[in-house]
Amino acid sequence: MSEDQVRYELHGVELTDRQREKMSLKLNKLFKFDASVSTVDVNIRGIGEPARSVSVEIRMNAKGDFFASKESPTFEEALDGALEALHRQLEKRSGKRIQNRGAEVNE
Numbered sequence: 001m002s003e004d005q006v007r008y009e010l011h012g013v014e015l016t017d018r019q020r021e022k023m024s025l026k027l028n029k030l031f032k033f034d035a036s037v038s039t040v041d042v043n044i045r046g047i048g049e050p051a052r053s054v055s056v057e058i059r060m061n062a063k064g065d066f067f068a069s070k071e072s073p074t075f076e077e078a079l080d081g082a083l084e085a086l087h088r089q090l091e092k093r094s095g096k097r098i099q100n101r102g103a104e105v106n107e
Contacts, residue, residue, distance in 0.1 A: 005031075005039055012046035013054060019075055026083050030060070034090045037062040044078075047071065056082045062090065 006027060015023075023042070031037050043057040056078040057069040066089050070081030 005037075007039070007041050009041070009043045011044070013044055013075070015044070015075065022076070023079055026079065030083065030086060030090070033087065034062050034094070044075070054078045058082045058086060060086060064093070066090065 027040060027042075030040070037060060039061045041059040043055075043059075045055045045057075047053045047055055053071055053073050054075045055069060055071040056075070058067070060066045066086055068082045068085035068089070070078045070085070072078040072081060
């Protein structure tokens with residue numbers, strides 16, 4: 001994953017170095033899972049004043065557009081929820097590709 005593939009926007013929240021590293025490692029897993037991932041936009045927003053919860057929105061281009069968002073009391077929970085949703089979307093697409101490929105062979 002290169003720096004130009006991922007764009008971050010932070011609104012009303014500061015991330016520690018450890019949180020940034022965790023996010024980078026988890027995003028790398030998505031890049032390894034599906035090599036067609038070309039860009040990722042991550043929008044992190046603190047909700048409430050002071051921030052009582054965090055919203056993480058991730059938009060990804062991987063031969064199609066994928067989007068997931070999660071709001072949670074902690075950054076880690078919100079990040080994990082959004083990434084799990086994206087992973088399920090990619091798995092579903094992969095399954096359809098394999099299923100469709102098999103249908104063509106049987107015809």
